[in-house]
Amino acid sequence: MSTHIGAKPGEIAERVLMPGDPLRAKWIAETYLEDAKCYSTVRGMLGFTGRYQGVEVSVQGSGMGMPSASIYAHELINEYGVKTLIRVGSCGALTEELKLRDVIAASGSSTDSNMNRMRFDGLIDYAPVADFGLLRTSVDVAERRGIPVRVGPILAADAFYTDRPDLYDTLADYGVLAVEMESAALYTIAARFRCRALTLLTVSDHIKTGEKTTAQEREQTFGQMVEIALDTAIA
Numbered sequence: 001m002s003t004h005i006g007a008k009p010g011e012i013a014e015r016v017l018m019p020g021d022p023l024r025a026k027w028i029a030e031t032y033l034e035d036a037k038c039y040s041t042v043r044g045m046l047g048f049t050g051r052y053q054g055v056e057v058s059v060q061g062s063g064m065g066m067p068s069a070s071i072y073a074h075e076l077i078n079e080y081g082v083k084t085l086i087r088v089g090s091c092g093a094l095t096e097e098l099k100l101r102d103v104i105a106a107s108g109s110s111t112d113s114n115m116n117r118m119r120f121d122g123l124i125d126y127a128p129v130a131d132f133g134l135l136r137t138s139v140d141v142a143e144r145r146g147i148p149v150r151v152g153p154i155l156a157a158d159a160f161y162t163d164r165p166d167l168y169d170t171l172a173d174y175g176v177l178a179v180e181m182e183s184a185a186l187y188t189i190a191a192r193f194r195c196r197a198l199t200l201l202t203v204s205d206h207i208k209t210g211e212k213t214t215a216q217e218r219e220q221t222f223g224q225m226v227e228i229a230l231d232t233a234i235a
């Protein structure tokens, strides 16, 4: 096992879906994977491997925020040989062009996190981006399934609760669609270790209208996003 994942070598597939919520990981495994087996319960951050349309796929909870997600992405890639990571998360919409439950494919991820400033010595504003092949496949897959997907940039924020909602409006003026808390770190780590990463999101909250889904809905009802992620993972 690695420091934070209790799997033996070979128990994790090369393709991994990564929700923040470990119970969403359980729901995905139980709903979509054949012969799903739990390979890790360390810290309650559940991980499962099973088969989707005959292909081995794993689902690993990553926790909330970039420090937590970075640990799982790093260990999955460097200790378990994972090559493809697709985050399946919830997000807050920053623009009224989006509504609750819309699905987003995040082409790029701005961030207020200091993690990359440290990485690049404060000298470069690195631009974390999705793997183009995965992004393109996800759009094709969604089209085939008849699921509308909005492709565009998002914000990966350190804080869920902000004192600066005005910055969200400014970002929306620059085309940023939504806010979540992991994608910039995921894209950066995947680039660093030459893996492929994509973030798919479902709008769980609307920052402009105040509408929101329940915790149970965030855990168990974002099926369209998961179906796009699984089809993309095995393509």
Ligand SMILES: O=P(O)(O)O[C@H]1O[C@H](CO)[C@@H](O)[C@H]1O
Binding pocket: 019, 020, 021, 063, 064, 065, 088, 089, 090, 091, 160, 180, 181, 182, 218
């Ligand atoms: O639903 P998940 O994947 O956890 O994603 C979003 O939800 C959490 C905040 O509620 C953060 O992790 C954010 O990125």
Ligand SMILES: O=c1cc[nH]c(=O)[nH]1
Binding pocket: 090, 091, 092, 093, 160, 179, 180, 181, 204, 205, 207
């Ligand atoms: O990070 C997140 C996730 C969902 N909704 C938000 O407002 N922020």
